[in-house]
Amino acid sequence: xxxxxxxxxxxxxxxxxxxxxxxxxxxxxxxxxxxxxxxxxxxxxxxxxxxxxxxxxxxxxxxxxxxxxxxxxxxxxxxxxxxxxxxxxxxxxxxxxxxxxxxxxxxxxxxxxxxxxxxxxxxxxxxxxxxxxxxxxxxxxxxxxxxxxxxxxxxxxxxxxxxxxxxxxxxxxxxxxxxxxxxxxxxxxxxxxxxxxxxxxxxxxxxxxxxxxxxxxxxxxxxxxxxxxxxxxxxxxxxxxxxxxxxxxxxxxxxxxxxxxxxxxxxxxxxxxxxxxxxxxxxxxxxxxxxxxxxxxxxxxxxxxxxxxxxxxxx
Amino acid sequence: xxxxxxxxxxxxxxxxxxxxxxxxxxxxxxxxxxxxxxxxxxxxxxxxxxxxxxxxxxxxxxxxxxxxxxxxxxxxxxxxxxxxxxxxxxxxxxxxxxxxxxxxxxxxxxxxxxxxxxxxxxxxxxxxxxxxxxxxxxxxxxxxxxxxxxxxxxxxxxxxxxxxxxxxxxxxxxxxxxxxxxxxxxxxxxxxxxxxxxxxxxxxxxxxxxxxxxxxxxxxxxxxxxxxxxxxxxxxxxxxxxxxxxxxxxxxxxxxxxxxxxxxxxxxxxxxxxxxxxxxxxxxxxxxxxxxxxxxxxxxxxxxxxxxxxxxxxxxxxxxxxxxxxxxxxxxxxxxxxxxxxxxxx
Numbered sequence: 001x002x003x004x005x006x007x008x009x010x011x012x013x014x015x016x017x018x019x020x021x022x023x024x025x026x027x028x029x030x031x032x033x034x035x036x037x038x039x040x041x042x043x044x045x046x047x048x049x050x051x052x053x054x055x056x057x058x059x060x061x062x063x064x065x066x067x068x069x070x071x072x073x074x075x076x077x078x079x080x081x082x083x084x085x086x087x088x089x090x091x092x093x094x095x096x097x098x099x100x101x102x103x104x105x106x107x108x109x110x111x112x113x114x115x116x117x118x119x120x121x122x123x124x125x126x127x128x129x130x131x132x133x134x135x136x137x138x139x140x141x142x143x144x145x146x147x148x149x150x151x152x153x154x155x156x157x158x159x160x161x162x163x164x165x166x167x168x169x170x171x172x173x174x175x176x177x178x179x180x181x182x183x184x185x186x187x188x189x190x191x192x193x194x195x196x197x198x199x200x201x202x203x204x205x206x207x208x209x210x211x212x213x214x215x216x217x218x219x220x221x222x223x224x225x226x227x228x229x230x231x232x233x234x235x236x237x238x239x240x241x242x243x244x245x246x247x248x249x250x251x252x253x254x255x256x257x258x259x260x261x262x263x264x265x266x267x268x269x270x271x272x273x274x275x276x277x278x279x280x281x282x283x284x285x286x287x288x289x290x291x292x293x294x295x296x297x298x299x300x301x302x303x304x305x306x307x308x309x310x311x312x313x314x315x
Numbered sequence: 316x317x318x319x320x321x322x323x324x325x326x327x328x329x330x331x332x333x334x335x336x337x338x339x340x341x342x343x344x345x346x347x348x349x350x351x352x353x354x355x356x357x358x359x360x361x362x363x364x365x366x367x368x369x370x371x372x373x374x375x376x377x378x379x380x381x382x383x384x385x386x387x388x389x390x391x392x393x394x395x396x397x398x399x400x401x402x403x404x405x406x407x408x409x410x411x412x413x414x415x416x417x418x419x420x421x422x423x424x425x426x427x428x429x430x431x432x433x434x435x436x437x438x439x440x441x442x443x444x445x446x447x448x449x450x451x452x453x454x455x456x457x458x459x460x461x462x463x464x465x466x467x468x469x470x471x472x473x474x475x476x477x478x479x480x481x482x483x484x485x486x487x488x489x490x491x492x493x494x495x496x497x498x499x500x501x502x503x504x505x506x507x508x509x510x511x512x513x514x515x516x517x518x519x520x521x522x523x524x525x526x527x528x529x530x531x532x533x534x535x536x537x538x539x540x541x542x543x544x545x546x547x548x549x550x551x552x553x554x555x556x557x558x559x560x561x562x563x564x565x566x567x568x569x570x571x572x573x574x575x576x577x578x579x580x581x582x583x584x585x586x587x588x589x590x591x592x593x594x595x596x597x598x599x600x601x602x603x604x605x606x607x608x609x610x611x612x613x614x615x616x617x618x619x620x621x622x623x624x625x626x627x628x629x630x631x632x633x634x635x636x637x638x639x640x641x642x643x644x645x646x647x648x649x650x651x652x653x654x655x656x657x658x659x660x661x
Contacts, residue, residue, distance in 0.1 A: 060554065063443055142568045
C-alpha cells in the first residue's frame with residue numbers, strides 16, 4: 001500500500017525566480033570584482049518575493065499547520081489507521097492531485113474518528129495536505145487547540161475556506177453536519193443530520209471548486225454515544241458531553257480508546273456547480289438544492305455500503 | 316504644494332512623519348500639534364502646544380489654511396495612559412479634529428488617520444485573515460478596541476458628510492522595529508517571553524519604516540479608503556520568541572490577568588488585557604488591498620522581528636544611543652523666524 005511510502009514534504013516549491021536572479025547578480029558581482037579597480041558592488045534592493053524564507057521562520061504555515069508535525073503524526077497514527085481501523089478506500093482517484101476541492105463527508109463518533117482517518121488517508125495516498133475545518137471550540141482549548149492547529153485543523157470560517165480553496169488551491173475537508181453529526185445517539189447512526197445552511201455549497205461556488213462527497217462507515221461504531229450530559233457540557237462550554245459505550249466498556253480509558261470498527265471510505269463523483277466564481281450572492285434555492293443533493297448522495301451511498309457490510313468489525 | 320497639519324507631534328509617530336514630510340519638497344508648511352514638546356529634531360515644522368482634545372483646533376485650521384491633516388495622535392497602547400485620558404485623546408480629540416475640518420470654510424481636502432488592527436477585536440471565532448470589510452466576530456469589549464471603534468465611527472461619518480475630502484484610514488498591525496516601544500517589544504525584551512500555556516497563536520508585525528512609508532504613499536496618491544498595513548506572513552509566538560533568542564514563560568490560561576497583577580505592579584511585565592487575549596488567538600490581517608494599490612513592503616513580519624532584535628543586540632553592546640534632543644522654544648523660534656538666519660530660497 002502507498003500508506004507505507006514516506007510522505008514527501010508537501011509544501012514543495014522549485015527555485016523561485018528571485019533566487020535565480022539573485023544568483024545571476026552574484027555572478028555579475030564576481031565578474032566585476034576581477035576588474036582592475038575594485039569598485040564595491042552595488043547591493044541590489046531586497047528582492048520582493050513571496051519566498052517562504054522571508055515570510056517564515058519555522059515550518060508553521062499561515063493556517064498554523066506544520067508539515068513536520070503532520071509527518072510525525074502520520075508516523076504515529078499509521079498503525080491506528082491501517083491496523084486498528086483497517087481503513088479501506090474506494091474511488092480515491094476522484095480526488096484531484098492538484099487544484100482546490102472541498103471534501104464533504106458524514107461525521108460520527110463521540111470524538112469523531114473520521115476526520116483523522118480521511119486526512120491521513122488522503123495525505124499518504126495523494127501526498128498533498130488536507131486542511132480540516134472544524135468548530136472553533138477546539139481553538140479555545142489549551143494544548144489540544146495548538147496541536148489541532150499544527151495538524152491541519154482550522155476554524156470553519158467562510159473566509160478561511162475561501163482563501164484555502166480559491167487562492168491556495170488546497171484540499172479542504174468539512175463536515176456540513178457540524179456537531180450535530182458526532183453528537184447523535186447510537187439509534188440514529190448513519191442518519192445524516194441537516195447539512196447546516198448549505199454554506200459549504202456557497203463557498204465551493206464562490207471559490208469555483210468542486211464538492212467531493214465522501215461516505216464513511218465505521219466511525220459511528222468506533223465510539224457510539226449511549227447518553228449525553230447537557231449540564232456538564234454547559235459548564236465546560238463544550239457543544240455536547242457524551243457518555244460513550246467505550247467508557248462503559250473500558251472505564252476512564254474509554255474516553256480516548258476507540259472500538260476497532262472496520263473503516264470503509266468511498267469517494268463519490270465530484271459535483272461541479274458551473275457558476276461564475278467570486279459572485280456577491282448565489283441563488284439561495286440553488287444552494288439549498290445542491291446541498292440537499294449532496295446530502296442525499298452520501299445518505300444513499302451509506303445505505304448501500306451498509307447493505308454490503310457483513311460485520312461491524314470485519315467489514 | 317501641500318500645507319500639512321500633523322497631530323501628536325510629540326509622539327514617536329508624529330515626530331517621524333514630520334521628519335519625513337520635511338524632506339518632501341512638495342510640502343510647503345508643516346504644523347505639528349501636541350500636548351508635549353517634540354522629541355525629535357525638526358527643521359521647519361511649526362510646533363503648537365494644544366490641550367489633549369484640541370479645543371483650539373478650528374482656529375488653527377482656519378488661520379493656517381491647511382489642506383491635509385495627518386491624525387497620528389491615537390493611543391493604541393493602553394499602558395500609556397489611563398482609560399479616561401485615552402478617551403479624551405482618542406474619541407474627543409478626533410471629534411474636535413473633524414469638527415474643525417468640516418467647518419463650512421474649511422480648506423481641508425485630505426485626511427489620513429492612523430488606526431490599528433485592534434479594531435478587529437480578537438476572539439476565538441476570528442478568521443485567520445481579516446480583510447478591511449470583515450466585521451469583528453464579537454462585539455468589542457476592551458477599552459482600546461472600543462475607543463478605536465468609536466474613532467473610526469467619526470472617520471466614517473466625516474467621510475460620508477464630506478465627499479470632497481479624501482479620507483484614508485490606515486489600520487496598522489503590531490508595529491515593531493529598531494526604535495518603537497510597545498507592550499510587545501517590552502515583552503520580547505524580558506529574560507523570558509510571556510506566553511499563554513497551551514496556546515501558540517500566530518502574530519503579524521509591521522516594521523516602523525513601512526508604517527511611515529505607507530503614510531507617505533497614501534498621502535502622495537490621495538488614496539481614499541480603509542487599508543490594512545501589516546507585513547506578509549504570520550509567525551507563531553514561540554517562533555517570534557526564538558527569533559529573539561528567548562524561551563517562553565507560559566502563564567496559566569485562566570485568571571492570567573489576576574495572576575499577572577503583582578508583576579504588573581512591580582513593573583516587570585506590562586501586558587494589558589488586549590495583549591493577553593492576543594497571546595491566545597493572535598490576529599492576522601490581509602495586506603492585499605494596499606499592495607494592489609501599488610505599495611511595496613520592505614519587511615515581512617519575520618524580517619520586522621529580525622530588525623527589532625538586531626537593534627536590541629546592538630543596544631546591548633553600545634548602549635542606548637538615542638540623541639539627546641530637547642525642544643527649546645526660543646532656539647526653535649530663532650531658527651525659523653529670525654531675519655538674521657539666512658534660509659535657502661526655494
